[in-house]
Amino acid sequence: MANKVAIVGGGAAGLMAAYHAAINGAEVTLFERNNNLGRKILISGKGRCNLTNIKDLHEFIQNIPGNGKFLYSALSRFSNKDLIAFFNKLGVKTKVERGGRVFPESDRAQDVVRALENALLKAGVKIRYGVRVREIIAEAGAVKGLIFYDSDEFFPCERVVVATGGMSYPSTGSTGDGYSIARKLGHTIVEPRPSLVPLITKEEWVKDLQGLTLKNVEVTAYCQGKKLDSNFGEMLFTHYGVSGPIILTISRSVVEHIGKGVILSINLKPALDREKLKERLKRDFEKYSRKHIKNALDDLLPKRLIPIFINLCGLDPEKPVNQLTREERNEIIQKLTDLRVTIIGCMEDEAIVTRGGICVKEIDARTMESKIIKGLYFAGEVIDVDGLTGGYNLQAAFSTGYLAGISAALS
Ligand SMILES: Cc1cc2nc3c(=O)[nH]c(=O)nc-3n(C[C@H](O)[C@H](O)[C@H](O)COP(=O)(O)OP(=O)(O)OC[C@H]3O[C@@H](n4cnc5c(N)ncnc54)[C@H](O)[C@@H]3O)c2cc1C
Incomplete structure (x- = not known):
């Protein structure tokens, strides 16, 4: 029977996780509190979306001063080259600019979001918009399902990827929900602070x-x-x-x-x-x-x-x-x-990224699974990882999303 996987958050990490879980055989439902996907991707790189950087792995990690080494597995499994090939296959051609920064050839972040959205739909991901996850319910150390704000619904599932982002640009939907969700399940939250601000x-x-x-x-x-x-x-x-x-x-x-x-x-x-x-x-x-x-x-x-x-x-x-x-x-x-x-x-609300988040010591770097709760995975900026400007943060979100999605589907 296919694994039933819930993805919380439709940003870079959640979209990548949803797609890769689905093409690896899982039955995937993505919950996004907004009425559209990838709002932060749309404003990234001044609307041009600096997807990644062509630097080699060693230099790449040096540009992620906040726990870059934790990403070693994720970046090895789904590298900058893999990301470029992935988007090229989806029809988004890319170009390299000053400092190794990679952008869509069209200079339109919108093309990136649209390509991901189409890929998700083709892969059979169910997307539920305007739904804000409140809590993940766990019993005996394992995920059992989700509950929501403004609803009595219980969504049963045994695997959840939390990809709710950090706290910067809260108007995009990233208001730090993932921190309280994870804290309730026993995770440590390294104090979130604005960075690149x-x-x-x-x-x-x-x-x-x-x-x-x-x-x-x-x-x-x-x-x-x-x-x-x-x-x-x-x-x-x-x-x-x-x-x-x-x-x-x-x-x-x-x-x-x-x-x-x-x-x-x-x-x-x-x-x-x-x-x-x-x-x-x-x-x-x-x-x-x-x-x-x-x-x-x-x-x-x-x-x-x-x-x-x-x-x-x-x-x-x-x-x-x-x-x-x-x-x-x-x-x-x-x-x-x-x-x-x-x-x-x-200018707190204008930070490019949040420093701090879910403590990396409590996440298995090879799978993105929680070391505390079985079936719970994390991806993207919600984790205590932050990079410099230059495409490092989006690649970190895409790579951890990839790993969490595949792991949740195949575990
Ligand atoms: C202005 C700006 C420009 C940037 N430019 C670049 C760039 O060019 N290159 C680069 O590498 N990085 C850039 N970044 C950083 C990069 O965009 C982020 O690090 C990355 O998008 C994080 O992805 P994420 O999926 O982890 O989180 P997010 O993109 O924040 O996505 C989280 C999603 O979860 C949803 N959500 C949150 N809580 C809930 C809940 N309870 N229930 C349901 N849904 C929920 C949110 O609505 C949101 O859609 C930029 C950031 C900003 C603010």
């Missing part, structure tokens, strides 16, 4: 720079003088603070320290050491010696930053360059290498 700053001047991107800068995060993390690349000023690739990456190390005195130090000229920067400034000031300082920094800084920068250095913008004192020049060099902002919060 824009940061809120105290300084008012930041807001005046809204929309300005700084390229090739180095940002270092400190808490009470202790270095937390550092990253090189591109950042963005926003109406609440800072965002952009390097800020999102650094946020992973910063969030838990917010409220304890976190500052970000921005090095605007990381390619130049202090001596070289001094020489560079000397050359620029010789070139602009008859100009006011407000007109002498064009070669060094983006135009919008200049008046704010001069103000932060405590300089009179009308002061002629050839009248700057040594202290004033030193202050310019200091601010060019160490422009500081104070972090007072993060």
Whole structure:
């Protein structure tokens, strides 16, 4: 007799689990609280869906700082290459962009969701929309069925894949339900925290720079003088603070320290050491010696930053360059290498991913089955696994979904 498998959640992990359970002979019902599937996939990669990354397994795992090693089996069984082949077979052609990022050739996340939805229907998966699972019922350490919010129904089954996602972008349906479901069954939940999240700053001047991107800068995060993390690349000023690739990456190390005195130090000229920067400034000031300082920094800084920068250095913008004192020049060099902002919060609901979740020690990495309850499987962001930007999180969801689906069908 076919295994009866329930899948809770129709995101990347749940869809992959449902499909692979069904093609491996299980009778599969997928429960999704929304009235459509894959809402988070639709907004991923700014609507283009960065499906995965072509890096080899070793490098791939290095880009998953949150328990990447736990994924070794899942990524070996269903790798980035397997994922690309899988989507190609479903008719979604892919392309590789900067940094090994893989996108659908069409640049449309919608194509990914549609392909998965069609595949599920062809494989015979029953999809129940607008149904929110409340609890998994277990007896004598084994799954017996599901119960729901706003209904007296009991759905009997002996295998369930929990793929309810994390807590970021709750408007997509991921509100952390999987944590309470798993906790009731005896699982440990590692405190969920936002990760890859824009940061809120105290300084008012930041807001005046809204929309300005700084390229090739180095940002270092400190808490009470202790270095937390550092990253090189591109950042963005926003109406609440800072965002952009390097800020999102650094946020992973910063969030838990917010409220304890976190500052970000921005090095605007990381390619130049202090001596070289001094020489560079000397050359620029010789070139602009008859100009006011407000007109002498064009070669060094983006135009919008200049008046704010001069103000932060405590300089009179009308002061002629050839009248700057040594202290004033030193202050310019200091601010060019160490422009500081104070972090007072993060844009929690805009986190790309949730750090924390179901403790990996309580899940069998070879099957995704719970070590506590027989017939209970986990997949995707609900697990305490989180990667950096670049396609790592979706691949983690797809690979764990694949493994959970197959294991639930064949166990
Ligand atoms: C703005 C944004 C952009 C991103 N871009 C990328 C990217 O380009 N590349 C990348 O790799 N990663 C990206 N990510 C991260 C990636 O999208 C997620 O890590 C991944 O989608 C998680 O998949 P999941 O299936 O585990 O969870 P989710 O996609 O969150 O799916 C969970 C599903 O479960 C449903 N659900 C929840 N509770 C219940 C319940 N009680 N009953 C029934 N259904 C329930 C939800 O409605 C939801 O549909 C992005 C994330 C965001 C927010």
